[in-house]
Structure formats: structure tokens, C-alpha cells
Amino acid sequence: MTDKIAYERHGDVAVLRIQNPPVNALSHEVRSGLMAGMDHAEADAGVKAVLLVGDGRAFIAGADIKEFGKTPKEPHLPDVCNRIEASPLIVVASMHGVSLGGGLEVALSAHYRTAQPDARFGLPEVHLGLIPGAGGTQRLPRVTGVEAAIDMITSGRHVKAPEALDMGVIDSIAEGDPQTVGLAHAEALLAEGATRRPVSEMPAPPPIDWDASYEAVLKKGRGQIAPAQAVRAVQASVELPFSEGLKAERQMFWDLMKTDQRQGMIHAFFSERAVSNLPELKGIEPRELAAIGVIGGGTMGAGIATAALLSGLAVTLIEMSDAAAEAAKARIAGNLAGALKRGKLSQEQHDNILNSALSLATDYAALKDSDLVIEAVFEDMDVKKSVFGDLDAICKPGTVLATNTSYLDVNEIAASTSRPGDVIGLHFFSPAHVMKLLEVVVADQTGPDVVATGFALGKRLGKISVRAGVCDGFIGNRILSTYRTAADHMILDGASPYQIDKVLTDFGFAMGPYAVADLAGLDIGWAMRKRLAPTRDPRERVGRYPDKLCEAGHFGQKTGKGFYVYEKGQRGGTPNPEVTALIEAERKERNITPRAFSDVEIVRRYMAAMVNEAAKVVGEGIARRPLDVDMVLLFGYGFPRYRGGPLKWADLVGLPDLLADIERYAEEDDYFWRPAPLLRELVADGRCFDDLNKDA
Structure with a gap:
């Protein structure tokens, strides 16, 4: 055993108390200690039941983030869970605080579960671009049914104790010291002659329309693959023998570990925690x-x-x-x-x-x-x-x-x-x-x-x-102005606002730029264009059709018409034919012969403009680190979290190719497409944006 697991004997019950503050994360020592603790209990004459309980604030809050990115050491969590469940003794989990991710998977490996009234449970792995990998997708459906399990796993949401009781995740709610409550529960089970109740031996729940569920979850996640893959893992729990379902789940888990989406989600996870941690504020007390x-x-x-x-x-x-x-x-x-x-x-x-x-x-x-x-x-x-x-x-x-x-x-x-x-x-x-x-x-x-x-x-x-x-x-609106301008240029040259909006929502944005403009109010952009007009460089290409929309009193959703037409009682809008007519008229006036834009080119130009301006923002010190830009775009501008942010996306697609594209676009318009010095420098040095995050 390790010092992370305390072993105590209370009559017929052995207590394994997890003590890895602050939240009992499932470190290598905790996993090893649980294995050794189960061995000890089974070798301890007279022990009939094992109680799993956590010290401090939580039962088990999940994986140890200090081990993220490292090669996991044995015993791996699936083996720990299977070992607990296979015990000939009755195993009871008494939960308080949070039981998340691997913590809930450990609890589902116990034969019985009791919890405090304010306890919370969840399988939030989708927020890291993964699915549960230690049996969560196989055991949870057997206690809750398929639909409740899919909802819980694909959303990653926290479930409070009363709901968990209704779902079948836990057997009872009892207030008091978690160890005392757990011992009482274990002793009551022994007194009534209860037997082991492994979740793996419970019948698989009935099937649903798996393809429909998969498509619905994929659509809701705007292209994020982990939640949709979780549906397939739950499907395996129904269609395969338990041991084969575990293997299928583990394979899906490892496949997701290798994806760019997983890298993007992990980057977002750590950046969210690092973004407010500024060295310059260490030791500086805020005012009251x-x-x-x-x-x-x-x-x-x-x-x-x-x-x-x-x-x-x-x-x-x-x-x-x-x-x-x-x-x-x-x-x-x-x-x-x-x-x-x-x-x-x-x-x-x-x-x-x-x-x-x-x-x-x-x-x-x-x-x-x-x-x-x-x-x-x-x-x-x-x-x-x-x-x-x-x-x-x-x-x-x-x-x-x-x-x-x-x-x-x-x-x-x-x-x-x-x-x-x-x-x-x-x-x-x-x-x-x-x-x-x-x-x-x-x-x-x-x-x-x-x-x-x-x-x-x-x-x-x-x-x-x-x-x-x-x-x-500042950071966000400066970059927004640039990538929005790239979209405006594509419209002048032949794309439509509606194609651009669709392509970018397919990419994962919450909304396309023209739907966003309608939501914010087209008068905001109009006022800015008028403010900047006196100092505008004559080489800058600015469309006049949005001003004509505003001059006609069309400001977007608040007036019922903008790029889209909004009818009362209907969600969303339909393309405004007046916009198409205004764009076509302006192209004729400017002698522009429109050309077709592929969906791939639209994404590439839009993202290249975003990354190039972001590199200037970082290079000038407006943002201290690339991760600062990524967090602004994730939390303020609807950028898809599973892509990590624009500069993480750029690292993943490759900076040399991106710079080459920007230099090629500059052959058409060397005023707008001026490569950021920082981007050139990183490519020349064979480095990426994330290297700058590590240097900071």
C-alpha cells in the first residue's frame, strides 16, 4: 500500500480511505494503493465488506492533472476498477463532494453506492476531447438506462445527489460523516445477507436508434467528435459482452487521445487556468x-x-x-x-x-x-x-x-x-x-x-x-475586425454571406460573422466605419453595401432585417434578398468579376487572417502570450473550444504552410495580407506559438 490509502478495520468491514489532498485525484500512488488495499482486505481474516471513502473535500475528483501528457504507469485505472468489482467481498462506496470522471468510474465498480445530500457526480471527459476510459460508458448505462447515460456522458454535466438517486447512479442518500454513513450502509447490507452486486453482471439495457442519437449529438456539439463517439461506446455496452465492451471503449479512448481535437481541448483546459496567472501581479494586493x-x-x-x-x-x-x-x-x-x-x-x-x-x-x-x-x-x-x-x-x-x-x-x-x-x-x-x-x-x-x-x-x-x-x-475586437474584413473581401470577390456563415458554423463557430453582426447590430460597424473613414488608407478595400443597408434603417435583429430577415415567433432568420442585390450592384460598379470560393478556401482565408492579426497582437505585446489570444476568442467570440483557439489551431495545421498561403494571398492584395513579423520569425526558427506559451 501507499500513504495515499489508509487501511482500517471496523468489525467485519475494512475501510480504504483515500487521502490525496486536496481532492483525492487518481494519481499513480492512489491507484497502486487501491489495488494493494483490496489485496489486504481479502487477506484479512473475517473481513466481509470493503468501504471506499475519501478524505477531505471529495470522494475522488478524477484524474491527476499532473500526469496529463505523461505515459501512464501501471496499474491503469481500468484494471483498478475491474479489480475492485471482481472482489469476493461486498464493496461499498460512500461519496461526498464530487465524484468525477475516474472517481465515478471507481464508484461504479463498487457493488453498492451511498452519498451525501450535496454530493455531485459526472463524467466530464468530453471536455478534454475524450470519453470515459475505465468502464464508465459500459457500467453507467446498466444502472441508468441508455438515454440517461448518453445525456450525462455527452454533456459532461454534474448531476446532484437527488437526481443521481432517481437515475440509479446511487442507492441511497444519507447525511453525516461519510465514513460513518458508509460503515452503517455496509453493516446493514451484511445484516440483511446482501450479496455482491457487480454492475458488469447486470443485464444490458434495451437499444435505441443509435445512428439518430449519434447524428443528434454530433450536430449539438458542432462537430466535436468525443460526445458522438461516446454514443458508440454506449452502443457497445448494449451490443457486446461486458468484457468486449470494455475493450471497445478503451480502443475508442486511445483513438481520441491521438486526435487534434483532444490536443485543442487540453490546451483550452490548461490555458483557462493559466490566463489570469500573471507574474507581474505576484505579491500585489488588490484594492478593497x-x-x-x-x-x-x-x-x-x-x-x-x-x-x-x-x-x-x-x-x-x-x-x-x-x-x-x-x-x-x-x-x-x-x-x-x-x-x-x-x-x-x-x-x-x-x-x-x-x-x-x-x-x-x-x-x-x-x-x-x-x-x-x-x-x-x-x-x-x-x-x-x-x-x-x-x-x-x-x-x-x-x-x-x-x-x-x-x-x-x-x-x-x-x-x-x-x-x-x-x-x-x-x-x-x-x-x-x-x-x-x-x-x-x-x-x-x-x-x-x-x-x-x-x-x-x-x-x-x-x-x-x-x-x-x-x-x-484591444485583443478581441482588433482581431475580429481583421478576419471579418477577410470575409468581406471574399464577398466582394464572389462568395455570399450565407455560404460564409454556413461554412464557419460547420467549422465549429457558434454563429457565422454575418449572423453575429445582425445580432450585435449593424449600426455598430457602421459607426466604426464612419469613425475610421477620415484616416483610412486608400488601398483598403471596404464594401459600401453594409452602409446602404444601415442607411435604409436595417440594423439586424433589432429592426427585423439585416443580412437576414427575422420574422416574429420564428427562430433565426432567412437570407435577405436585398443584400444579394446590393452586393451584385457594387461588384458591377467596381468592375469585379465574381468567382466561386470553395468551402475549404473560405475557412483557410478566414483563419489565416485571424492568425496573422493575432500574431501581430502578440508580437506587439498587446497580448502577452498566444494563449491569451486563444482564451479571448474561445470565451468572447464563439471559437470552437475543441480546436483550442486560433493560435493552437495554427500550430496543429502547421505554421509554414499557413505563412506560405498568406504570402500567396499577398500577391493579390499586399496591403491587407502583410505577414506578421512574429509568424515569419517562428517559421524561420522552426518553432510554434505554444513554444511562446512555455517561455512566458
């Missing part, structure tokens, strides 16, 4: 945050206020008039209603937030005691500078002054105050109480403790916070 102010109660301001209120902060919201303030409160109430309906809030918490934690005002003087103020007003530099001048006069010393600008120069905004060190950009994404991304924009004079405060707020709000430098559009 108890009360914050929000200026502007539109969609964005109301969303920011909602996120802050849900995290326990007191919020003072400023609007221009009492009527506007009440409208903002109604928006916040609408946001909170969703949380109440989903059980995220009690009625008492809901009422307390609206009646106590939220204050409404029309005078900036109400912000004099706020620890941090976020403005979410109209995207106009003069308006924002005026707001910050007023805040400078009213807010107490040390208040963090934050702008939610999407594009504007935070240095210029900071210069409108007498305390530029207190000014920072906090770029939320709409709807701000839902979207996970927060760009923390650090201006030239922003104080280190102000940066730390921005990240502390992001953590409190449950955001993925990414450090960004100052440039037009």
Missing part, C-alpha cells in the same frame, strides 16, 4: 471592493450591474433620468428572473438584491463612496472623457475608474483625469452577466494594484480575465 458604481443602464450597463449584484457586491447605478433609471432596474430584474427560474437565486436573495443591494441615482454624487466605478455609456470619446472628468471630481481617492469601451484609447480617457494611475479598461462582453470573457485593458500609467483589482473583480464575477494592452479594439 465592496461597493461599485455603474454609469449607464442600457443592455451592457444592466448586464454589468447584474453580474456584480449576483456576486454579492452593492451597486449604485447612474442614469440620466428617473425614468431611465427605472428602465435599467427593469432590465436588471429581467436578468435576475432568469437566475431565479434556474434555481441560482432564492426568492429572498432576489428581493434583497433589487430592494437593498441595488441603488438608483441620477447624480454622480451618489458615487462618492464607491470603490470602483465602471462607465458603460455611448461609445464616443468626447462623451467618455466628460464622464471621467466628472468622476475625477467626485470619487474618493483610491477609487478605481474603469471604462467599458470596446475600441477607444484608454490612455486618452485616463488623461482626462488627474489620476491616470487609477484608470483601467474593463471590457465586458454582452450580455455581461452571461458572457465569461473580461478583457482587462492596462493603460500606460495604470497602477499595478489597479490591474490586480481588475483581475480580482473578474474572479469574483466568475469571468475569464485576460490582460490586454491599448490599441484600437
Whole structure:
């Protein structure tokens, strides 16, 4: 045995207590200890049952992430699970906290399972581009049935104890010390003369329409293969003898281990944890945050206020008039209603937030005691500078002054105050109480403790916070502007917005760029084009057809017409024939002979533009590391997680070929397609973007 498994004898019951803090991950020592513990119990005269229980916060939270990417050492987890299940003794698992992945697979190898009322269970391997590989897809369907098992495995969701009991995952719920509860359960089983009950010996559940299920899961996952493959693994549990099903599951597991999607998911997993870990903030204490102010109660301001209120902060919201303030409160109430309906809030918490934690005002003087103020007003530099001048006069010393600008120069905004060190950009994404991304924009004079405060707020709000430098559009919107321009060029040259949207959703994006534009509002892009027009280089190709749409009052979903036409009561839109006519007219006017674009070329050009601009963003220090770009695109722009992010995608497809394509595109348009110096440098050195992540 190892020191990760404690062995105790309680009458007829041997207790194997897993003690690998903080969450009893299934390290090599834990796996070895479980094997040795089972041997010990079976050799211990008089022992009739074995109790598996975890120390500390959890039963077993899953695999040991320190072993990811390394060659696994024996005993492998499937062998541990089979060894536990094959024991001639009765084996009971008593679970608390979380039992995830391999932790649930170990529990399913026990003959009986009991759990605490607040315990949670899941098989989240799909989030790493895998399926359960230690019998989870074979044992779970035998206790829950096929459909419940497929739902649990393909979603990777956590299931709470009451639902797990209804599903058949556990046999009972009992509150108390997990070891005490488990011993009582084991002793009761022995007293009633219960026998072993291996899940592997239970009958396989009835079949379903496997192909239909596979296609539905593949479609829902937007091309991610692991959840769909899980359907095939569950199918094996029904159609094959148990031992053969285990072999089929293991083969599928190892096949998935070799995929690019697995690499993308693992990159996303670790990058999500690394992105907020900045060396420059080590030892820097954030400023106190108890009360914050929000200026502007539109969609964005109301969303920011909602996120802050849900995290326990007191919020003072400023609007221009009492009527506007009440409208903002109604928006916040609408946001909170969703949380109440989903059980995220009690009625008492809901009422307390609206009646106590939220204050409404029309005078900036109400912000004099706020620890941090976020403005979410109209995207106009003069308006924002005026707001910050007023805040400078009213807010107490040390208040963090934050702008939610999407594009504007935070240095210029900071210069409108007498305390530029207190000014920072906090770029939320709409709807701000839902979207996970927060760009923390650090201006030239922003104080280190102000940066730390921005990240502390992001953590409190449950955001993925990414450090960004100052440039037009910061990380995300700057890159978006470029890859959207690449799509616009393809439209001028012969592609249609609808082909591009379809190709990119097939690639895995949540929405295509033109559907996204309709959702955000076409007037946003229109305003930006007008803002940039005076300084636009004459070599830049800009289509005029989107401006004509806006001039006709068509701004997308909010007006019922944009690139698509939106009918009330119908989900999504249908292509707007007026757009096609406007595009064709502009091609004639510009003497462009349209050509066909293959789906493959559309993806390649779109992604090449994204990667090239991202390489410039990293090379200029706007993003510190390639993984910062990847997390911005994953959490703010609908990039498919299973591809890891644009720069991970670039590494996987190969930087030399990508650079060669960009150089070829530059022969047509050497203004737009200027290869990033960093991309050239990496190719010349035989390195990739991920090497830079490791250097950081």
C-alpha cells in the first residue's frame, strides 16, 4: 500500500480511505494503493465488506492533472476498477463532494453506492476531447438506462445527489460523516445477507436508434467528435459482452487521445487556468471592493450591474433620468428572473438584491463612496472623457475608474483625469452577466494594484480575465475586425454571406460573422466605419453595401432585417434578398468579376487572417502570450473550444504552410495580407506559438 490509502478495520468491514489532498485525484500512488488495499482486505481474516471513502473535500475528483501528457504507469485505472468489482467481498462506496470522471468510474465498480445530500457526480471527459476510459460508458448505462447515460456522458454535466438517486447512479442518500454513513450502509447490507452486486453482471439495457442519437449529438456539439463517439461506446455496452465492451471503449479512448481535437481541448483546459496567472501581479494586493458604481443602464450597463449584484457586491447605478433609471432596474430584474427560474437565486436573495443591494441615482454624487466605478455609456470619446472628468471630481481617492469601451484609447480617457494611475479598461462582453470573457485593458500609467483589482473583480464575477494592452479594439475586437474584413473581401470577390456563415458554423463557430453582426447590430460597424473613414488608407478595400443597408434603417435583429430577415415567433432568420442585390450592384460598379470560393478556401482565408492579426497582437505585446489570444476568442467570440483557439489551431495545421498561403494571398492584395513579423520569425526558427506559451 501507499500513504495515499489508509487501511482500517471496523468489525467485519475494512475501510480504504483515500487521502490525496486536496481532492483525492487518481494519481499513480492512489491507484497502486487501491489495488494493494483490496489485496489486504481479502487477506484479512473475517473481513466481509470493503468501504471506499475519501478524505477531505471529495470522494475522488478524477484524474491527476499532473500526469496529463505523461505515459501512464501501471496499474491503469481500468484494471483498478475491474479489480475492485471482481472482489469476493461486498464493496461499498460512500461519496461526498464530487465524484468525477475516474472517481465515478471507481464508484461504479463498487457493488453498492451511498452519498451525501450535496454530493455531485459526472463524467466530464468530453471536455478534454475524450470519453470515459475505465468502464464508465459500459457500467453507467446498466444502472441508468441508455438515454440517461448518453445525456450525462455527452454533456459532461454534474448531476446532484437527488437526481443521481432517481437515475440509479446511487442507492441511497444519507447525511453525516461519510465514513460513518458508509460503515452503517455496509453493516446493514451484511445484516440483511446482501450479496455482491457487480454492475458488469447486470443485464444490458434495451437499444435505441443509435445512428439518430449519434447524428443528434454530433450536430449539438458542432462537430466535436468525443460526445458522438461516446454514443458508440454506449452502443457497445448494449451490443457486446461486458468484457468486449470494455475493450471497445478503451480502443475508442486511445483513438481520441491521438486526435487534434483532444490536443485543442487540453490546451483550452490548461490555458483557462493559466490566463489570469500573471507574474507581474505576484505579491500585489488588490484594492478593497465592496461597493461599485455603474454609469449607464442600457443592455451592457444592466448586464454589468447584474453580474456584480449576483456576486454579492452593492451597486449604485447612474442614469440620466428617473425614468431611465427605472428602465435599467427593469432590465436588471429581467436578468435576475432568469437566475431565479434556474434555481441560482432564492426568492429572498432576489428581493434583497433589487430592494437593498441595488441603488438608483441620477447624480454622480451618489458615487462618492464607491470603490470602483465602471462607465458603460455611448461609445464616443468626447462623451467618455466628460464622464471621467466628472468622476475625477467626485470619487474618493483610491477609487478605481474603469471604462467599458470596446475600441477607444484608454490612455486618452485616463488623461482626462488627474489620476491616470487609477484608470483601467474593463471590457465586458454582452450580455455581461452571461458572457465569461473580461478583457482587462492596462493603460500606460495604470497602477499595478489597479490591474490586480481588475483581475480580482473578474474572479469574483466568475469571468475569464485576460490582460490586454491599448490599441484600437484591444485583443478581441482588433482581431475580429481583421478576419471579418477577410470575409468581406471574399464577398466582394464572389462568395455570399450565407455560404460564409454556413461554412464557419460547420467549422465549429457558434454563429457565422454575418449572423453575429445582425445580432450585435449593424449600426455598430457602421459607426466604426464612419469613425475610421477620415484616416483610412486608400488601398483598403471596404464594401459600401453594409452602409446602404444601415442607411435604409436595417440594423439586424433589432429592426427585423439585416443580412437576414427575422420574422416574429420564428427562430433565426432567412437570407435577405436585398443584400444579394446590393452586393451584385457594387461588384458591377467596381468592375469585379465574381468567382466561386470553395468551402475549404473560405475557412483557410478566414483563419489565416485571424492568425496573422493575432500574431501581430502578440508580437506587439498587446497580448502577452498566444494563449491569451486563444482564451479571448474561445470565451468572447464563439471559437470552437475543441480546436483550442486560433493560435493552437495554427500550430496543429502547421505554421509554414499557413505563412506560405498568406504570402500567396499577398500577391493579390499586399496591403491587407502583410505577414506578421512574429509568424515569419517562428517559421524561420522552426518553432510554434505554444513554444511562446512555455517561455512566458
